[in-house]
Amino acid sequence: MKRLLVLALLLSGCVSPSRTDRDYQLKAGNSAKAVASSVATALLGARAAADHRTGGPYLTVLLVNAEKDALAVQSTFDSVQPPSSTADGLKDQVDELITAATSGLSEMRTLVRRGELAALPGLAQRLRPTLDQLQTFADRYQ
């Protein structure tokens, strides 16, 4: 029965609790990497919009999915309890980055829904440092 439960957890992609700081660091690094992927996707979409290479419907789907993925990562990471006070600091750091990313993605999605594609490259420019920080964080803790 126990084995079946473990198998079910593995297959459903549930997050196991972190027992050590190292394990928590790995989870933090993976979360940062996943959110960085969503932000990078959105920035490429913004580049396509800036070059007039795509229209609103495609960008809407792209940004909705990017935001949804980033929010899912945030919710999964938040459900993992930090194993020590050192890990608490790490959690705050990741949370801050992910929150900046998700709110940036949300703003981009709103602009596209309103048809204000011209404002997209400017917003993307402001989101670029967050992407760099997420990638640096992911590289450090993976």
Add this chain to the structure above:
Amino acid sequence: MKSLLKIFLGILTAIGGFVDIGDLVANAVIGARFGLALAWVVVLGVIGICLYADMSGRVAAVSGRGTFDLVRERLGPRMGLANLLASTFVTFLTLAAEIGGVALALELATSVSYLLFVPLVAFGVWIVVWRMPFERMEQAFGILGLCLLAFAVALWQLGPDWSQLLHQAVHPSVPDGEGHPTYVFYAISLFGAAMTPYEVFFFSSGAVEEGWSRKDLRTERLNVYIGFPLGGLLSLAIAGCAAVVLLPQGISVDHLDQVALPVVLSLGKVGFAFLIVGFVAATFGASLETALSTGYSIAQYLGWQWGKRTAPREAARFHAVVLVAIILGAMLILTTLDPVKVTEYSLVFSAVALPLTYFPILVVANDRDYMGESVNGRVVNALGTFYLVLLTVVAIVAVPLMIATKAGQ
């Protein structure tokens, strides 16, 4: 021109094997994670499916019998039933995913939720199966599916470092940050997709639908040796685009919209329009292929009348199976199950059913009583046996590897 139109059975079949909804995303996932380091698997898969599709097409042309007819005869009713249950389950899951895939492609073009399109798509699939003549169906979706060549054009337009791509392809290695088990898992998924069982069910049954005989063996070969390599080329082009655009940005692919991104950046709105037509045609074509394959295999196993050529009244049970499969598939996707995830898992499960599908084909293609002069030669037999061993190994390791790697995460 007439003989050119005859090759679309092979092209439509190959679309189901190489660029259906699961493959579209899986090829981009692989390109974005491994570059072209898994290109050798596509080549291996193309050779394998050409080999066995040729055998099944030849058997169908010579004997007038579909693959599942032979599976039951050669494996016996009990083993045949096990194979029927396994392959029908996988084909049904794929059908559900393809219906969702058409809806996802329409969502990309309109930004209207894909769930709203699902009932319409299911109805459309049923109407085409019910009303459209087989040859027109394969030509229409085969031709429109070629719009996916936009990936190849986009790759060329992106101006990649070809020598680097070639180096990745001919000197495959596991990139930093990726484990060997994950690499092998994706290799098996890709190989399983290339050799998925419903391709031979559809191809051989399609040959019977088209009334192929010994004199059509040349057409059969043209279908195999143009259709499947073209499917492999599309698969490599998608992976190549992802390797050039998405890999350097650290993007991990989860959705169809990300698959389209390199083409949008490279070819703009015109390329995107081609892509949407290609996505819809490929996933719709794969829906038809899987819906019909479900009906073909069950009807052939149970000895019912089957086929689009037979009047619906005479093949009522075959059409009923197809209709029920379409309705259940649409219902499954309406539960909001992710179509891409469904095919990713079904690819792995299909790997388990592979040897049971291909073994009877190899046996019958060697039977001189059936095949006469068209029996397998030595080289084909040697290759066929090599692939059968490979398929058996793949069948054994597929599920444990899926669990160990959390499905390649």
